[in-house]
Amino acid sequence: MMENLEELQQLNKELENIFEYSFEGILLTDAEANILKLNKVSASFMGLSREEALTKNIKKLEEEGFFSPSAVVKVIEKGHPIEIIQKGINGRYVYARAKPIYDDQGNMIRVISFTRDLTEIMALRQLVEEMEDELNQYKRNVHHESNIEGIISRSEEMKKTLYQVRKIATINSDVLLLGETGVGKSEIAKVIHQLSDRKEQPFYIINCATLPESLIEVELFGYTGGMFTGGNPDGKKGIFEIANGGTLFLDEIGELPIHLQARLLHVLQEKQFRPVGTLTQLDIDVRVISATNQDLKKSVEEGTFRRDLYHRLNIFPITIPPLKDRKEDIMVLTHRFLEQHNKTYNKQVRLSPKVLETFLSYEWEGNVRELRNLIERLVVIVDDPIVKMQDLPEHMQTIVHPKKDMTLPEILNQVEKNIITEMYEEEGSSYKVAERLGISQSAASRKIKKYI
Template sequence: MSVTEMILEKIIETSNNNITITDGEGIILYTNLDHWTVYGDDPQSYIGKSIYDLEEQGILSPSITALVLKEKKPIQIMQHTQKGKVIMSNAFPIFNEKGDIIRVISYAIDQTEISNLQDQYEQLEKKLKGYQTEVEELRGKEETLYRSKEMEHIAKTIQRLANTDATVLMLGESGVGKSMFARKLHTLSHRENEPFIEVNCSTIPQSLFESEMFGYESGSFTGAQKQGKQGLIEQARNGTLFLDEIGELPLSIQAKLLKVLQEKKFIRIGGHKERHVDFRLVTATNKNLEEMVAKGEFRLDLYYRLNVIPLHIPPLRERKEDISLLINHYMKLLNRKYETQKKLHPSVYEILLTYKWPGNVRELENLIERLILTTEDTIIRQNSLPSYALHAAEATEDDTALIEHFMIEEQDLKTVMERVEKWMIAKAYKECKSTYEMAKHLGISQPSVIRKLKKYKDSLDIK
């Protein structure tokens, strides 16, 4: 054995990481003591063995090295062992001058604890379903701003999660109330008297992100404060750190955030001292993180950490029964704030009820505030509404007139229903960019949309 090989073997043997190196045929050349413990087996017996044999025996399921040798590129996957463990694996090929793979280096991280946490939550949810303690009811007693079953389910879930430290991922369009629910989760928890630090990841420049999140020591860079600065993570000590728009988090910061979540410690910029920190993490996004992971824009291991308990908050247009409550709430709240007594004319109220609210609850609040501040009369009439809301109302009236025309022209119910369906499909086809968007717009499944497009293809001029 050469000196270089001896050094390499010692590095792998003493590394804190779980490492295995194979040759270009998948034969294990080097491995450290820790690597195979995550698979629940003795490492010494596998040097010289083929990863293909281990995969066939079910010890590696699947083998990441085999995937790298097949795909000829770096791979990141989740593995499941015979012992019931969940392993996050990364593997990287090394090529020779001819472009052939001569070595594959793989790393394994045990993610079983997180997987178990998800299972425990599911069991807890089943156990507590339909049951709320008297204390929870008293603590959560306040003005109810929803009638929809979806929002009621979310509110009850928030109450059940409040006194755990499980990581929650809020999903939904901008303006649906993700920030409000994050704060609700904090105020119902045992951390309610500790800091609630809200960070909008899309508003911090990438060049400043690390110093804002982790802080810095005195004199660590030009322009730094002499006494140094606490980062946002440190400010959230013993409280809740809410990272909104988590999909905007730079990849370089994603890796460092993952380390903080795993180890509960970090080092300020320019510092050497490790600082321990305890906080509850809540995140939110209006992006599809799974698609971002597939495109390499978001780390799979971080996504797995954040997605312990996902909560999807539906847009306002999908819970129309909540709109009237919200209108009344913000009229009352903002009248009190500005010491006014404005009221909505019935026709305006009707328009607001039928409007689709693309900006969700935030848009509704902003519009009510605008109407109260800009309307001189006590009664808010249609001429005070912005043009886009009026145009939406006119479109709704036109749609109603067309449906009534169908009913007058045809006496047969089946024919009327088919004409209305065809008209709605045609309208959605013009307004939406994809069949998935059409399905969401129409409230049906995507395969149903495809079938109906085929049905009406000739008469709708669909290519």
């Protein structure tokens, strides 16, 4: 008899140890949700000591926000086992399983529940979901066709650029756009404005290369009345004042005279400017987007561009790749421009497969602008519904018929030399050569010096 009692005591002790040291929380209540027994794991989930918990009722604890929802309460209400996720007052999540215990007459007398901590698993799941969202967003922006505010692209290079545009547009900082002539810097500047919180405010463009040096200062900063003979007696507002609250696009920033670069730096840093003829500083809120096709770092070394202004502009640079480095975009842009110009001129012009092949092999030194201008010219001047090879400019017809014994660099060099030499003999001016080829005058001038 004594041995049986000792064995029973030993068994109870072992069961108590199992109950206490279980990895899961174990809780026992009566049919009224009064806590009868629980281990430390279960008490810790409630944020109570075991002694405190043994004086509590689960329904009251749920009402007081110690956890929600309660598996025990749901079992009492529904009369069958329940499995749910509960959140505790300490911010931890548990997986709770509860089931009723009935006596021989079918009356519920107890509810037992088991809880397992899921906090780390839930946190990991949330982290994974956030990473998946970021990855999906990146894929949408980079690995699929991009189309923002009318700018479309299939090339990886341009998609990455457009991804940067989306990111930078929302932070309201000044931006520097870099790229060759004709790549679409002004279009990108407009997109940044349209994606920003300033989209309902003015957007203005100043080309620093087209204004006479004597007029740039008054165009930017304005002047007070009586400053100039023949000027407005009431003075004139500058573009910074007119664009207040909006966006100002300073194209060809590398052409800004060096004596005005210090004034621009002051505007960018202090958000203030002084009209010509006054000492009064005016406060402004203008986002400045600058653009250049020059190597500003080289200009700094040559002393034609201020180093401090260069570093101020170069905080958020975005480089727009040339069309020759994004061949995948040529067909997309070709069809877009063809559709636009056909609609404008009420025509139904199409390009032959050979012409499309030529477009893909051509270097497009004038970039997107050259492509757009050429397609418009073809739509206007070609009478047949299909544009053929003979309708293209001569230099484009030549490039697809190279000699078999020449390397690609030799072919390109010879074709370019023939074109530049022929056109310069006909036109006698780098400006007219540039106009015919759809490239900048500086590019035409460099080529003429190289080959003639």
